[in-house]
Amino acid sequence: MINQVGQIMLYVNDQEAVLKFWTEKLGFSIISEADNGQGMRSIQIAPSKESGTSIVLQNKKIVQEMEPKLNLGTPSLIFYTDNLEALYQEYQDKNITVGDMVTIPGGKVFNFADCEENYFAVMEKINENE
Template identity: 35%
Template structure:
């Protein structure tokens, strides 16, 4: 099942400016940073090395190009599990509306909707 609140995606106008804000003004650490292809970078910041939950600083325009219906006006919540297949089966068995499991370079994940149609992601993480 879901073990942790893993990541909260903040949609930003400029990743470098956002990274500077969180690291220089709030003293967060860059916990993960990786180029994900041309013009795309995955950046995660957190308050300490031991804190599991991070903010993902994601470019608004890239998200809109990837999904024109994405709501980039508010943060996106990514929940964490250590077993994506078991969690997927459990939620589906509980009659939760789930999307397909996506295999991404940075991990496997799937979306689900709550009773009001709000969408969340579940990602497999190793802790």
């Protein structure tokens, strides 16, 4: 039985630029790095070192050469925050591309793009006990 999502693979063209985006602009931490010395480098990042799920940045070109049939598309990710309005303003202040803040049945949400124009969403986590 699966009991947790461990890692999400994010295949990127420029690992250094994407790493800089996630760590410097979004404040993610580097959890680990591995390099086989032949171009296969993976960088594990997460919102904090205590996060249960992490993102692993993989070199899209190298992975494509190793596994030509692998789907290298960007996964649809939704992140949670406790203060959506503050985060929205912070991302705008950091010149991160953001979409409009909208209300959906689950609450408020907005999307943002990384430096390779991959889009992700952020949603305000509503306390279900209230």
